[in-house]
Amino acid sequence: xLSRKTKYGIKAxxxxxxxxxxxPTSIATIAESEKIPHKFLEAILLELRKNxxxxxxxxxxxxxxxxxxxxxxxxxxxxxxxxxxxxxxPCVSLNFYEKCDDCVDEDACSVNKLxxxxxxxxxxxxxxxxxxxxx
Amino acid sequence: xLSRKTKYGIKAxxxxxxxxxxxPTSIATIAESEKIPHKFLEAILLELRKNxxxxxxxxxxxxxxxxxxxxxxxxxxxxxxxxxxxxxxPCVSLNFYEKCDDCVDEDACSVNKLxxxxxxxxxxxxxxxxxxxxx
DNA sequence: AAATACTCTACTAACCCTATAGGGTAAATC
DNA sequence: GATTTACCCTATAGGGTTAGTAGAGTATTT
Numbered sequence: 001x002l003s004r005k006t007k008y009g010i011k012a013x014x015x016x017x018x019x020x021x022x023x024p025t026s027i028a029t030i031a032e033s034e035k036i037p038h039k040f041l042e043a044i045l046l047e048l049r050k051n052x053x054x055x056x057x058x059x060x061x062x063x064x065x066x067x068x069x070x071x072x073x074x075x076x077x078x079x080x081x082x083x084x085x086x087x088x089x090p091c092v093s094l095n096f097y098e099k100c101d102d103c104v105d106e107d108a109c110s111v112n113k114l115x116x117x118x119x120x121x122x123x124x125x126x127x128x129x130x131x132x133x134x135x
Numbered sequence: 136x137l138s139r140k141t142k143y144g145i146k147a148x149x150x151x152x153x154x155x156x157x158x159p160t161s162i163a164t165i166a167e168s169e170k171i172p173h174k175f176l177e178a179i180l181l182e183l184r185k186n187x188x189x190x191x192x193x194x195x196x197x198x199x200x201x202x203x204x205x206x207x208x209x210x211x212x213x214x215x216x217x218x219x220x221x222x223x224x225p226c227v228s229l230n231f232y233e234k235c236d237d238c239v240d241e242d243a244c245s246v247n248k249l250x251x252x253x254x255x256x257x258x259x260x261x262x263x264x265x266x267x268x269x270x
Numbered sequence: 271a272a273a274t275a276c277t278c279t280a281c282t283a284a285c286c287c288t289a290t291a292g293g294g295t296a297a298a299t300c
Numbered sequence: 301g302a303t304t305t306a307c308c309c310t311a312t313a314g315g316g317t318t319a320g321t322a323g324a325g326t327a328t329t330t
């Protein structure tokens with residue numbers, strides 16, 4: 001299941017992507033429009049900023065804005081930042097690989113093979129879809 | 136991320152599927168071979184039995200056995216029993232549908248559309264793959 | 271200077287996951 | 301029919317994560 005954090009994050013990003021001008025949008029504006037708890041959204045946008053997805057401006061008229069064009073922002077990137085690995089198992093993850101405690105032979109593991117299939121498919125979708133496609 | 140419960144469950148099922156005869160296999164045997172905590176495995180197999188995936192026999196020489204041929208057991212079924220919905224969001228689930236609190240218009244929800252794609256793809260794999268394919 | 275709005279730290283309640291304990295019950299074997 | 305084997309069931313506990321809250325601090329614009 002997708003965490004609320006990721007869900008809120010994607011909704012906030014699409015909100016920003018729908019804005020026509022580059023003017024900053026405040027946390028409060030996004031929170032109200034998308035029905036996201038203000039303080040929770042605050043933390044999410046901060047994390048996206050630290051990962052160079054968003055930029056921010058303080059002071060009056062400040063807020064957040066996208067650092068790239070919506071068509072340049074892949075959903076796989078967003079997923080990895082907010083939700084973590086795309087793979088369903090650590091032993092199947094490309095970016096966060098970890099060996100299983102209980103697995104004697106990974107190549108012979110039935111679960112491993114199945115989940116690699118799922119990962120490849122999900123990854124293909126998330127790499128292909130950009131923020132622009134979600135508008 | 137896939138829970139250990141599901142992972143252990145699949146491993147146990149493939150172990151049973153690999154057995155040539157129909158003779159019952161005890162929990163202890165599976166637990167040792169697959170390095171699964173005995174008591175935890177007990178609960179998992181019980182759940183699979185309640186869902187008619189497994190049958191059991193008590194007493195000496197007893198144990199668990201598959202109720203259907205491996206090629207008849209779809210991974211989507213197993214996933215739904217042990218892990219729950221295949222969809223990443225309740226509002227995207229076919230079997231466990233639930234409306235989102237924060238969503239005003241589901242048809243206009245960007246996350247919803249994205250996750251429907253992911254679900255359709257994952258589902259296709261899990262419906263197609265059977266226990267026999269995992270051996 | 272004052273207002274605005276982002277930044278950071280800390281905290282909490284709730285929930286789920288994993289695992290364990292211990293006894294109860296049914297059935298096969300001797 | 302006693303014993304053993306192995307399933308069946310309930311309860312519980314620790315740890316970790318998630319979701320959300322609170323409040324003070326800091327930077328910037330008007």
